[in-house]
Amino acid sequence: MLQAEGEFALVTQYMERALQSPLWFWGKFNLYALLIDTAAQQRDLEALRQYIVPAEESALQNDHRLYLGVAYRSKGIMYRLMSDYQDAELWLTKALEIFEKLETRWQIGRTFYELGELARLQDNTTAAYSYYSKALANFEALGAAPDANRTRTALDRLNITPQ
Amino acid sequence: MSRLELSVLGSLRIQYDGHPVKIERRHALGLFVYLAVTGIPHARDTLAALFWPEDDEAHARTALRRMLNSVNKSIPHVVSANRETIGLRRDGNSALWLDVDEFHNLLEIQRKHRHPEAEVCGDCLKSLTEAVGLYRGDFLSGFTLRDASGFDDWQLFQAETLRRELIGALERLARGHSDRHEFEPAIGYARRWLALDPLDESAHFHLMSLYAWAGQRQAALRQYAECVRLLERELDVPPQPATMQLFKAIKENKLTALRTPIYSPSWLGTEKPAGSLANVLRATGTTQIVIPTPQSFTLLDRIVRGQLVGREREAAEINTLWGRAVSGVGQVLLISGEAGIGKTRLVREIITLAEVAHNHVLIGRCDPEGNAPYAPIAQVIRTAFEQGFNNEQIIPNYVLADLITFAPLLRQLFLQIAPNPPLDPHVERERMFDNFVSWCELVAGNTPLLVVIEDLHWADGSTLSLLRYLARHMQNVKLLLIITYRDTEIELAEAHQLKDTLLNLNRERLATFMKLTRLSREQTHGLLATLLETDVGITAEFLDSIYRETEGNPFFTEEVCKALIEEGKLYYAGGYWRRSDIESIVIPQSVRAAILSRVEKLPAAVQDMLRMAAVLGREFDFLTLQAMGDWGEEVLVAELEHAKRVQLLTEVEQAGHIRFAFVHALIPFTLRESLSGLRRQRLHRRAAIVIECQRPDDLEVLAYHFLAAGGRDKALEYSYRAARRAEAVYAYQEALYHLQNALRLLEDGEPAEIRREILERLGDVYALMGERVHAIPIYQRSLEEWGHWDKADSMQFVRLHRKIIQTFAGLKDYADVQHFSAARQSSIDAGLQLIQNTTHPEAALLLTALAREGRFAESTPNWQAIEHYAQTAINMAEKLDSPTILASALGALMDIYRERGLWRERVTVAHRRLSLVDDPRFDNLRERANILNETGEALLRVGEAAQALPFLLEAEKIGEQIRSIHPQFYALQLQGECFFELDRWDEMLQIEAKWQALQQRYSHQQVGRICFYCGVSSSVHSLRGEVEEAKVKRDEAVTMMTQMSGKPVDDWTAAPYYY
Structure with missing residues (x-):
């Protein structure tokens, strides 16, 4: 709580x-x-x-x-x-695999978000955009508004126009 | 001369010289009756047209001839016929007797009397009684000639005329008897009158008056209610103002005893009033109702009893509570006061109001003599079924099954209803209680319900528990529960349960408390003035002398008045009550003295009968008393009537049977006390012997009487049986009471086996009640008894040792743990010693108990030893091929693995245990639900939430099926956790509706789980950004958690709900 x-x-x-x-x-x-x-x-x-x-x-x-x-x-x-960053990606990806098997959407969303953060720090804005977007889709599906807002802000910060 | 008798008032009967006569053809029969009743000859053409209207003249006349032949064949020479006319012979060899003629003759006799037609003299009564006696039913009841419309019309006309004449006769009979204050026959005739014409408002009016005069105020008010209902339903009109005013007078107790004869010659044509009813009648212009002349009733009948004096404030308060209950907010009212203070009288007021408004009223009473468990509740349930408050179609079978447990007599009505599945004792008791609440909800669903439980100070513990449960769960039921009790009794040791119940109700703010105090001097004056209908003669000196002794106790005051009347110190003369000189009046100094002084003025036989009846209790039935005293029926009836006349006894109706009851509980108590010990004992013995023959299943009553009679063996037998029965319905206090009685009866020389059995049972009951510190020494005593018995089977010892170990595990208080730890260790050692090299169910159970409880006993448990016990128990259970013992042993192993953090191993054991529930021998549904829940929980703890869900859903279903709340709550909690872990938030929140429905009913017991739910729910709302909803849920969780732990949030050690 x-x-x-x-x-x-x-x-x-x-x-x-x-x-x-x-x-x-x-x-x-x-x-x-x-x-x-x-x-x-x-x-x-x-x-x-x-x-x-x-x-x-x-x-x-x-x-x-x-x-x-x-x-x-x-x-x-x-x-x-x-x-x-290399190990970071390795463990985040492992986490994502587990959560996807469990089908726990909030955890999936949160892991995508962290992958997005990692990509952003590595200036890989395209990957970051992709991860944030996937995170946002999961948060929105759950109605997790604060997480969704946080992700939207992160997406805005990337300053990328959606294709 | 032969006699031909024809009876047409009712179904048609013809007798010739006492033998039935049969006329084959219906038209012939009709023809014969027509000729007899009209009494004159008729033209053939007329008869032909009357009976065969559809035929042409020739055919009709032919048919008539055939019918004449048929009559002649059955009754020769009765018809007188020529070419033109046909009639019956009224002379010759046959005398024709016709009941209609006789009926008219009898009515005519009283019309020829010289007195005014409105008056009914003794001879009138006689002839009227005979006349109505002839009227067996409507004219030619059941006989019709459908194709003879003329005859049909004639028959209808005759029937209606005769019915009117009968109504007139019944009205006069009712009036004649009421003139003589013979209210019972008067009421009977008035009811018959009303039955003939239910829409005759004057009949309702008359019956209401008669009920009121007969002291049956409630019946009078009910009659009014019936009148209103019928008029509204059939005619859509309200009653006449006169009827309404009469109702008002009765309701407000303003209808007083009548004292002026309306038909005395001096009164005729004058304006002289005849009591308050007369005033009402005159005021409303209703003068046709006759006011009876008080000639043949006793002086005691003159005093006006049962009026509410000095309780206006309390009555108003009850009305307010009733209003709240009617609006759907359940209320509990506890009325206390000393004996005779007027609790019952006050309650009767609200009962009457509720009944008049067509609400449901159910009354149960506790008695001091041999109550069966839940006796008043059983009375309430039975009454509801007798009075048809239940619509059996909508009472679910599982509710009916538990109602039968409360009131076993219902079984005969519902032979097809199977008992509910067995559960753990505490859970089963809760289910029974819950089903009782559900039933109250059903009964009060559309019509508000008033339940009155009288004399709770005599209630058994089981009844108290149930009432407390009801009080907690009736907040949304249209129910007013009124409970009366003597507060003077609750200080007694025996009443400690009542005291606890009252404290709990008060602490939980579940009830309104009302204490009735004694009347002031002025109120006592008011009471006397009401009783005597006058304050003439109630001087200050007279009032003081009564008030000094009675100190404002209304029952005592009334009894004193009666005693003075019976002594002739209070007498009625010149239309007023008068009294002797004050110096000559001796006021009895106690209510018991007043009662005894009244009883001692009765004939010796009546006194004997009353004392014998007193031994049977406050309420008793005729046959028991008759058998007990070996009275002839008529003699006993006369004596009972005598006691009724002097207002010591009253009649009560129960399940359609008339029973007798002392008008106040103090009367039988006083009478029993007045008996010598030896005589009392002998009477109890006679009562016991009679009841044993008449009602051998009345175990509690038999135990009571045999105990009081000093009949040791029988007392022992019935006490033990009563204890078993009480235990079976979770009435542990009663079981305890009977077992302790049984134990007291056993002497040292008795076979140890019996004492051992009773002691073990006593220990079990204490353990079930949670009184473990009492249970352990009792089990130890039972072990000692076994030690004295050389035939003892060692497994009996093992069982007792196990019970000691299990009971010890439940001890909460550290000092108790310290105190009994040696006993526990001794049982472990002895038990293990006894089961060496043994394979036996008791051995497996002992090992399971050691495995389960061992971990609680030590600060650092010896896990190796504990797990060994569990494994040995498992192996033994497998050898014994017992799925239930095996499931229990595996459950113990699961607990051990949880404690040791071996979560995956625990899942493996859980699956193994789950496989057992499919065994057909595993028939305990409650245990099945537990196993499903625990399997789901084991899976959830290792993150297998998706796999856990199906088990939890099934557990929830079983919980619902067996009406057991705990598995449902637990399953929902675990489902919530699963959904939360799986991020299935919508489904998590959907459980809320189910949870809230359960919470509403069981909030008290399940606060922890509800608290948990609120926490999880708050989390989901937070994660969704629903700040307000999250805050509401969080505050709920925190409040409940704080209440439950008794600590502020910061002090929560484990914080399990901060998830």
Whole structure:
């Protein structure tokens, strides 16, 4: 709920507290997934570095495809923040494959958006345009208005006239 | 001389010298009747045209001849015929008796009396009674000659004329009897009159008056309601002003006892009033109704009972609540006060109003003697079915099935209804309660419903639980639930459940509380003036002497008045109540003294009968009392009537049977108390023996009487059986009560097996009630009993050890855990020792219990040992080929894997467990739904949301099918999670409608899950940028979470709902 509202700092605070709690019932991979996803959205490189390994390991251990996808996307963002664009693309593409198999449109949209961001940073405006457009199509289909607006803004920034 | 009898008032009967006569042809029969009734000869042509109008003259005359032959053949020599005319012989060898002639003769007799026609003397009554007795039915009822229209018209005319004459006779009979204050026969005749002409408003008017005079105020008001309904439906007119005014007078209790004879010679033609009804009649110009002369009724009949005095504010408040209920906002009202304070009287006021407005009224009463579980609820349900409030077509079978559980007598009406599928005890009880609420909703669907539960201080725990449940779930039902109880009783230890219920209702703001206090001195004056219809003679001194003793208790005041009347200290003379000198009046010092002083003035036989009846309880039936006292029928009837006349007993109708009831609960209580211990015991024994023969299934009543009679063996037997029955309907308090009684009856020397069985059952009931700290020591005692019995099977020990371990696992309080941890360890050790090298279902269950509960007991669980228990249980269950035990053991293993974070392994076990539900031996639908949900949940936790959904949908369906809320809630929650994980937001939000429907009914129990739903829903709205909707949902979630955890948001440790 807080994540959806964009209250990332609070999410991190609560999840870190829950990690310490012996009462947490549903397994820590759940918390790690949320923590890295939040860190990715905040572009918090430190948090990503801290949680990416346990998140990926716990998702793999339980073969939790959704959380694995989240972990890969977060890893891609982490590499992008570290300016390692090649690895970033590799992990984002892996994440996209998982989400497409799961048919989770919001996650697909979000991954396309991140691929767009990556392409934009590499000045590949055509690829960025393509990724943003695909992200937008998914967001619009879901009615995810804030994400759609964010993507439209990104598209506008590319200053490309649609063919 | 032979006698020929012809009866035409009703179906046609002909008898010749006492033997039935048959005339074959219908036209011949018609001809014979026509000749007899008209009594004169008729021309052949006339008869031919009358009976064969369609034929030409020749054919008609031929037919007439044939018919004459037919008559002559059946009754020789009765017809007198010549060439021109035909008639019946009235002389000669046959005397013809015709009931119509006799009817007219009897009516004629009273017309010849010298008194005014309006007056009905004793001889008039006699002849009128005989006349109406002849009238078996309408003229030639069931006989027609369809092709003889002339005859048909004549028959109709005769029938109508005779019917009018009958109505006149019935009216005069009703009047004559009411003149004599013989209200019961008067009412009977008036009802018959009304049945002949339901649109005759004067008949309604008369019947209303008679009911009112007979003290049947509610019946009078109902009659008015019926009159309004009929006039509106058939004629589309309202009643006459006179009828309306009469209704108003009755409703406002302004119709008082009548004291002036309207037909006394001195009164005729004068303007002298005859009581308030006369005033009403005169005011409205209605003078044809006769006001009865008070000649043959007792002095007690003169006092005006049951009037509401000093409760105007409370009555207005109830009216307001009723108004709210009628508008669709369910209300609960709790009326408290001491015995005799007027709770019932006050409630009767709203009952009358509700009935007059054609609303549904259902009344249940709790009794102190041997209540069956849910007894008042059963009474309410039965009454509804008896009175046809239910449209059986629209009551679903699953609701009917549970109604039958509450009221087993309904079973005979619904033999085809199968019981609902079994569930866990707590869930099943909740389903029963829910179905009762659904039924209330159905009954109140179109017509508002008033449910009254009287004397709740005597209610069983199961009834209290159900009423509390109803109170929580009736907010949108057109229902006013009124509950009365004695607040003076709730401090007693036995009433602690009631106290808890009241506290809960108050805490949850579910009810309005109304406490009735004693009347002030002025209000007592008002009550006396109302009772005696005058304040003449109620001097300050007289009032003080009564008020000093009664302290404003209305029932006590009324009983004192009756006692004084019966002592002759209050007497009626010169049209007024008068009293003796104040010095000579001794006011009884307690209500019990007042009751006893009245009873002791009765003939000894009546007193004996009343004391015996008191032992049976407040309400009793004729046959039981008769068998108990070995009375002749007439003798007992006379004694009961005597007790009715002195207003100690009243008649109540139940399921079409007349029963008797003491007019107040204090009367039987006082009478029982007045008996010596030995005599009381003997009477209870007689009651028990009679009831055992008459109603052997009345287990609770039999347990009560045998206990009171000191009949140890029978008391033990019936207590135990009553306990089993109570447990079967989740009435745990009652089961406990009966088991404890049974246990008390057992002495040390008894066979240990019986005590062991009762103790184990007692432990089970405590455990089911959640009173685990009581259950564990009881199980331990049962183990000790086994130890004393050399035939004990070791698996019986294992079972008890398992129960101790399972009960321990449910302990919440740390101190309790500490206290019983040694007992638990001892049971684990002993249990494991006993099952060594054994393959037995009990052994598998013990291992499963250890696997399930072991992880809670230690701060660092020994996972290896715990998993070993589970695996051993699984292996054993497989050997035993028991799918249910295997499913349970696999469930325990799933829990262990969850705790250990072995999510994929858990999915594997879940699939294995799921395969068991297809086994035909696995017939527990509730468990099937659980397994489906848990399989779906296991899949969801490893991200297999799409695979989880079909299982969750099926679980939801089963939950709906078995009317069990928990699987439905859980399935919906998990479906919501699945849709959210799959980014299927629309479907996620679509669940909201289902969820809200469930939430509306079960919000109290399922707050956590609803909270979760709001959280997820808020997330979806946020992600869609729907800020306002998201905020609403988030606030709901936060509020519920805060309420549930009792902590502010920042203190939530796990924050599971911040997803």
